[in-house]
Amino acid sequence: MDKEVSYGYKKVAASEKRRLIRGHFDAIALRYDLADSLLSFGLHFFWRRRAMNILGLRSGDKVLDLCSGTADFSVLAAGRIGPWGRAFAFDISMEMMNVGRQKAVRAGVEKQISWVQGDAEAMGFGTESFDAVIVGYGIRNFVFLDKGLQEIYRVLKPGGKFLAMEFSIPQTAWVRALYRIYSFRIMPGAGKLITGTAKPFYYLAESVQVFPAPERIMALLSSGGFANAGFERLSNGLAVLYFGEKPVCQSSRN
Secondary structure (H helix, E strand, O other): OOOEEEEOOEEEEHHHHHHHHHHHHHHHHHHHHHHHHHHOOOHHHHHHHHHHHHHOOOOOOEEEEEOOOOOHHHHHHHHHHOOOOEEEEEEOOHHHHHHHHHHHHHHOOHHHEEEEEOOOOOOOOOOOOEEEEEEEOOHHHOOOHHHHHHHHHHHEEEEEEEEEEEEOOOOOHHHHHHHHHHHHHHHHHHHHHHHOOOHHHHHHHHHHHHOOOHHHHHHHHHHOOOEEEEEEEEHHHOEEEEEEEOOOOOOOOO
């Protein structure tokens, strides 16, 4: 029987959530980057730079950009790992990755990036394949969060680093109140003007509200075997960076 999971404020079958998520991103792919920049007031550029600095990629690294979307992190990673490195953009939406391919061509790094469509919770990569895994706005969309984190742990090499950037709820009460008004009353309409549909933005607003607190995500990382698990709030908590490492002393968990 298909287990029910949270989809914003609703409960849906696990297979239905996957279908809905893919449909949302397919529908907004062509205008996603514009919407991301305008609706985040450009803050996502700062957030991504901070994420890359924490991840600390090195020349020659093999990097997985999981839930890659339009491949912003893949393109940034390609610039840091150099010609001897390799970035893999992995996403459920081929439409999003098609936009990302064009971005990689414009940046001159298309030869350093491979493109894979699939399910983040059941990847086809071998165990201990990557030096780093980065996820941008993706773990909130996992159908089963613990399963997705297990897969990330599996594909990391010992000593490999994990980092996820995700939306969250602001810390300050008045900012939190304004954010809720913006998320539910302004962002869906603005998103519809930009992309032609409001549904993904209603889901975004709801999913941020029901996503576990940063302390809970850090605890899941620690219990899942990640060492040095932690998080960093950005812009009063509008975004949070989660991070951890696969211990060098063990190649796999029981």
